[in-house]
Amino acid sequence: MLGKEISTTDEFVKGLWRDNPVFVQVLGMCPALAVSNTAINALTMGLATTFVLLMSGICVSALRNFIPREARIVSFICIIASFVTAVDYLIMAISLELHRSLGAFIALIVVNCLILGRAEAFASKNTLGRSVLDALGMGVGFTVALLWIGVVREILGSGSLFGVNLFPDTFQTWTVMVLPSGGFFAMAMWLLLVNRLKQKETEAEKQIQEATP
Amino acid sequence: MSDASHWSVFVNAALVNNFVLAYFLGICPFFGISAQLETAVRMGGAVSFVMLVASVCAYSINLLLDAVNAPYLRIISYILVIASTVQLVEMLMRKLSPTTFRAMGIYLPLITTNCAILGLALFQTNREYGFTQAIVYALGAGAGFALALVLMAGVREKLDLAEVPELVKGTAAALIVAGILSMGFMGFAGLGR
Numbered sequence: 001m002l003g004k005e006i007s008t009t010d011e012f013v014k015g016l017w018r019d020n021p022v023f024v025q026v027l028g029m030c031p032a033l034a035v036s037n038t039a040i041n042a043l044t045m046g047l048a049t050t051f052v053l054l055m056s057g058i059c060v061s062a063l064r065n066f067i068p069r070e071a072r073i074v075s076f077i078c079i080i081a082s083f084v085t086a087v088d089y090l091i092m093a094i095s096l097e098l099h100r101s102l103g104a105f106i107a108l109i110v111v112n113c114l115i116l117g118r119a120e121a122f123a124s125k126n127t128l129g130r131s132v133l134d135a136l137g138m139g140v141g142f143t144v145a146l147l148w149i150g151v152v153r154e155i156l157g158s159g160s161l162f163g164v165n166l167f168p169d170t171f172q173t174w175t176v177m178v179l180p181s182g183g184f185f186a187m188a189m190w191l192l193l194v195n196r197l198k199q200k201e202t203e204a205e206k207q208i209q210e211a212t213p
Numbered sequence: 214m215s216d217a218s219h220w221s222v223f224v225n226a227a228l229v230n231n232f233v234l235a236y237f238l239g240i241c242p243f244f245g246i247s248a249q250l251e252t253a254v255r256m257g258g259a260v261s262f263v264m265l266v267a268s269v270c271a272y273s274i275n276l277l278l279d280a281v282n283a284p285y286l287r288i289i290s291y292i293l294v295i296a297s298t299v300q301l302v303e304m305l306m307r308k309l310s311p312t313t314f315r316a317m318g319i320y321l322p323l324i325t326t327n328c329a330i331l332g333l334a335l336f337q338t339n340r341e342y343g344f345t346q347a348i349v350y351a352l353g354a355g356a357g358f359a360l361a362l363v364l365m366a367g368v369r370e371k372l373d374l375a376e377v378p379e380l381v382k383g384t385a386a387a388l389i390v391a392g393i394l395s396m397g398f399m400g401f402a403g404l405g406r
Contacts, residue, residue: 030238030241033237089285111328176396185392192381
């Protein structure tokens with residue numbers, strides 16, 4: 001019982017750090033870079049992706065015994081596209097301004113490799129409960145990663161966070177961070193940090209292994 | 214219909230708003246397949262071709278959807294048409310040039326989930342391009358994608374010979390190079406409209 005419980009929590013937690021979709025698996029880079037110029041855009045995109053990930057995970061997992069193997073990718077894409085259309089209209093209903101600033105990138109959630117990847121690699125092989133946990137974990141991991149990039153780019157590029165000014169007027173903004181190349185640089189910086197932390201982690205593990213013969 | 218001239222549509226898609234370096238579309242193949250110059254050229258060709266076909270398809274589907282007043286079906290029908298186009302190109306290539314087909318490996322089927330193709334279809338719809346404008350737009354976007362891919366491959370081939378710290382190797386180095394390339398492309402701003 002205990003072992004099972006640990007593994008279900010693990011289903012959720014793995015998306016946050018060990019298998020983080022953006023920094024470790026490097027999936028779903030297009031939205032991660034394209035709409036992370038401000039924190040609010042990044043947050044919206046992350047939540048929208050999480051919603052699609054969750055709903056398509058539920059559908060794929062529930063229908064996994066009915067979908068023929070040969071037609072599975074097409075069926076997955078149809079399921080994902082339906083939910084993306086729903087999210088597109090939802091965001092338009094909540095805030096037209098936000099919808100405009102995200103532009104076609106909401107519709108492009110369809111081709112986020114992360115969602116199809118999870119549907120194919122996880123939801124189509126696992127029970128409903130586990131798929132929900134996996135989708136939530138991956139979604140939260142994706143949102144957090146996007147937010148990190150977005151926060152760095154907004155603070156440095158516009159001197160604000162969620163639209164609130166942080167610095168006195170004398171602060172010279174790094175315009176390059178709001179521009180496309182800033183996305184590449186911010187992502188590279190985080191990636192280096194994550195790599196370094198991972199490296200330390202494996203080094204520590206190795207030391208423990210050596211200490212206990 | 215948009216009133217932009219064909220030339221400005223082309224320059225805009227290929228250089229000013231380069232799909233990879235300004236819109237971040239098609240990043241996965243951009244990093245995945247840009248390690249060698251030759252595969253990069255082939256991939257650029259394949260994507261350009263699929264873009265052209267997808268653009269024509271998207272234009273006709275959009276007319277159809279407008280006629281029956283069902284814009285909510287746009288995303289789902291676009292992606293299905295793109296998926297079948299890619300399948301078709303794949304079959305053609307396997308028949309006509311098996312070596313190219315093998316060199317492409319997994320990346321050919323992955324064009325389906327290449328955001329650049331769907332992005333192209335959606336952008337041309339949003340901007341209300343006419344038929345010839347849509348074709349020019351697709352050609353420009355394809356040329357821009359191929360250009361970015363080839364430039365990146367050239368840099369990465371040289372980078373292989375350079376001494377890079379262990380930590381930076383791989384994706385991080387590729388990202389930094391892409392960022393610098395992207396800054397370079399900002400120099401084109403103001404060329405198109």
